[in-house]
Amino acid sequence: MPNLNENYLKLQENYLFSEIAHRVAAYTKQNPEKNVIRLGIGDVTRPLCQCAGEALLEGAKEMMSADTFKGYGPEQGYEDTRKAIVDYYKRSGVEIDASAVFVSDGAKSDTGNITDLFAHDNVILIPTPVYPVYVDSNVMCGNKVEYIEGNADNDFLPMPDWNQHADIIYICSPNNPTGACYNKGQLKEWVDYALKNQAVILFDAAYEAFVSDSELPRSIYAVEGAKQCAIEFCSLSKTAGFTGTRCGYTIVPKELVFTASTGEEMSLNAMWNRRQCTKYNGTSYIVQKAAAAVFSEEGIRQCRENLEYYRENARVITDTLSDLGIRFYGGVHSPYVWFECPKDMDSWTFFDYLLQEIQVVGTPGAGFGENGKHYFRLTSFGTYENTAEAMKRFRNLLETNKKRKFVFSDWKSFLS
Numbered sequence: 001m002p003n004l005n006e007n008y009l010k011l012q013e014n015y016l017f018s019e020i021a022h023r024v025a026a027y028t029k030q031n032p033e034k035n036v037i038r039l040g041i042g043d044v045t046r047p048l049c050q051c052a053g054e055a056l057l058e059g060a061k062e063m064m065s066a067d068t069f070k071g072y073g074p075e076q077g078y079e080d081t082r083k084a085i086v087d088y089y090k091r092s093g094v095e096i097d098a099s100a101v102f103v104s105d106g107a108k109s110d111t112g113n114i115t116d117l118f119a120h121d122n123v124i125l126i127p128t129p130v131y132p133v134y135v136d137s138n139v140m141c142g143n144k145v146e147y148i149e150g151n152a153d154n155d156f157l158p159m160p161d162w163n164q165h166a167d168i169i170y171i172c173s174p175n176n177p178t179g180a181c182y183n184k185g186q187l188k189e190w191v192d193y194a195l196k197n198q199a200v201i202l203f204d205a206a207y208e209a210f211v212s213d214s215e216l217p218r219s220i221y222a223v224e225g226a227k228q229c230a231i232e233f234c235s236l237s238k239t240a241g242f243t244g245t246r247c248g249y250t251i252v253p254k255e256l257v258f259t260a261s262t263g264e265e266m267s268l269n270a271m272w273n274r275r276q277c278t279k280y281n282g283t284s285y286i287v288q289k290a291a292a293a294v295f296s297e298e299g300i301r302q303c304r305e306n307l308e309y310y311r312e313n314a315r316v317i318t319d320t321l322s323d324l325g326i327r328f329y330g331g332v333h334s335p336y337v338w339f340e341c342p343k344d345m346d347s348w349t350f351f352d353y354l355l356q357e358i359q360v361v362g363t364p365g366a367g368f369g370e371n372g373k374h375y376f377r378l379t380s381f382g383t384y385e386n387t388a389e390a391m392k393r394f395r396n397l398l399e400t401n402k403k404r405k406f407v408f409s410d411w412k413s414f415l416s
């Protein structure tokens, strides 16, 4: 019998989306006539843009002809795709070397697999609440993590504690689930802190395309010194509707060189390259062709139309919350809107309450860590019609409750 990786026993049950599906299924079984609106999961609803779709078809045709057929490709990604990514950064004023770009099947794999590069005795800082993959992938390999607290006092943007040492720091900006987005000064402080500690920042920029203020950094490399201390992950999932097509990329600058216990220099770029060449056989040719099309000027223009559609949905949600006097986070540079549940309701109770009363499904904050237990996430990835209808129901519910001074009586801002 093999000895198993018993670290898996330490994982918290990952029941968030299955539990949501289970509760919604039970409700619809009992109430088949009700129209349930889902503003819960982070999947998109807009189809691929024209450019990407055409590139996929063209790629498929090339694969069907002996002259243009492609077998295994470079593990790091095709030159054209890497160059298209470099140009994408360049347009927002950030210089990246193509040798730092590794194309992949998505940011989830890369943010999970990056633990391969590090030993297991590091001080690892992970924000709470945040995308659960960071914690789980560290727990799986036996790493201990320390949490950095995001809360209402710091607008869900925790800053470094200069008295605490760290080796690895996860940052997700704009954040899933809170939608909070660091400004350049705040990211600079994290970079300075990492440089002082000789730490590595693992920066997840999966939602960078939602940043609409040119003053806010969409990449950590917009901050001076970041190439000496940061790896960046990005994804086409939300930017270009690639959740089902699958493509992402990771930037590992060659400047990231550290000294091993033997005294030898170790380059994270070389290590990631070795890791990918050993365990990954490259992203499919047709998908990379579509990705390169997304990063063309026309592709970006077309993707912007979809992003604008989601932004409008986010506006419908945030306008409703603002009108009702409910404080929220995100929704501006992010597809996610995050707000506190009424007092005495934890996030699952609130989930059930909204499902029963108005048939609107959101995501309980408890799924994103301890600090999410009393918060709730709505996404702007639904259709406009559903989002508007959901918010109409929400508004009616609160206005009725206001008259009844019922469940929401503890939403102080709402009462004032």
Ligand code: PLP
Pocket: 042, 105, 106, 107, 108, 109, 111, 131, 172, 176, 204, 206, 234, 235, 236, 237, 243, 247, 248
């Ligand atoms: N990073 C964050 C913060 C996410 O929220 C998600 C998906 O929801 C991902 C990464 C996964 O991206 P991908 O679809 O490219 O694997």
